[in-house]
Amino acid sequence: MTTTQSDPSLRATVLTAPATFSTTPAESPRPGVGDVLVRVAETGLCGSDVTMYLGRHPVNRPPLTLGHEFHGELLSAGEGTSARPGDAVAVFPALSCGECASCRRGATNLCPDMGIIGAQRPGALAGVVTVPAASVLPIDPATPPGLRVLIEPLAVALHAVNRAGPVAGRRCAVLGAGAIGTLVALVLRHRGAEAVHRIDTDGHKLSLVDTGIARHGDGRPLAEVLGGEHGELDVVLDCVGSAELAGQSLGAVRPGGTVVLVGVQHGAFSLDGVALQRGERAVLGVQLYVLADFTEAMRLLAGEPLFSGLPESLIRRNAVGDVAEVFDRLARGVSTHLKETIVFAGKENPC
Incomplete structure (x- = not known):
């Protein structure tokens, strides 16, 4: 006690x-x-x-x-x-x-x-x-003092990408350009994703970190923002927590693709059951992280330039x-x- x-x-x-x-x-x-x-x-x-x-x-x-x-x-x-x-x-x-x-x-x-x-x-x-x-x-003393506060959010990002499975060579989109969305995009890039589309209504936040391809959504439907990529993405990671975006994300991934819900959800929402079932698409939740994610975040911030150089x-x-x-x-x-x-x-x- x-x-x-x-x-x-x-x-x-x-x-x-x-x-x-x-x-x-x-x-x-x-x-x-x-x-x-x-x-x-x-x-x-x-x-x-x-x-x-x-x-x-x-x-x-x-x-x-x-x-x-x-x-x-x-x-x-x-x-x-x-x-x-x-x-x-x-x-x-x-x-x-x-x-x-x-x-x-x-x-x-x-x-x-x-x-x-x-x-x-x-x-x-x-x-x-x-x-x-x-x-x-x-x-680790090699961790830049000014970036140590990013250990926990980087652990969230690592766990979210882990939920998506192997991403090397895959086409991905990240919804949200806040801290979690940006770190998720960096993890995708670090792990060899073929393309990383970042989507947010805040163009300023999209410009803060160069993580690959960035597109400014302006609040338009996801299908419209992605244009020709609609239905051809392998993974969409929703870092916003919007019920509307969760539904749109399902239609943005190809058959066999995955939607990962990273942002905090606030209750029930509806999904297209036909798209989910007949396309064998998956919708996965994310709950925090585990110790292995946390220690990997510490390691990356101590020695991986993509992260320690932020x-x-x-x-x-x-x-x-x-x-x-x-x-x-x-x-x-x-x-x-x-x-x-x-x-x-x-x-x-x-x-």
């Missing part, structure tokens, strides 16, 4: 209700059995954070201490981790029981009791967090005191950067 002690300098930022944050004095956590203590350096904010912020997430609702894409400094170590106090660490935020059938076969992301640090447990906006010892992974200017860093403003910007869709983050060491670049 975790015990606490008073620390007047420690403050936690909590989402107390939809679109409402409260910053209050917090108790300084002491790690209990099996836990360690991490001082957060930076946390990224993503689409699922925004759905929780708006109170629209299908599972996680306020009150919440958000922040699951984070790295920091290990303050105390215990059994179950190779990290040592003072190490720079990334935190694998997924929680699972370790005993169910899914966990036993390595599919911890499918655990019935699956949770996440930043929802079921307090996340990075607490500033200092207790996490399971097995969840902290030492960061410009840090893609990331807008913000002070923790500006968290409400940042979430409002993300909720309104007016961020001009690939990734918005919160930093805890005074190294923000709000420009």
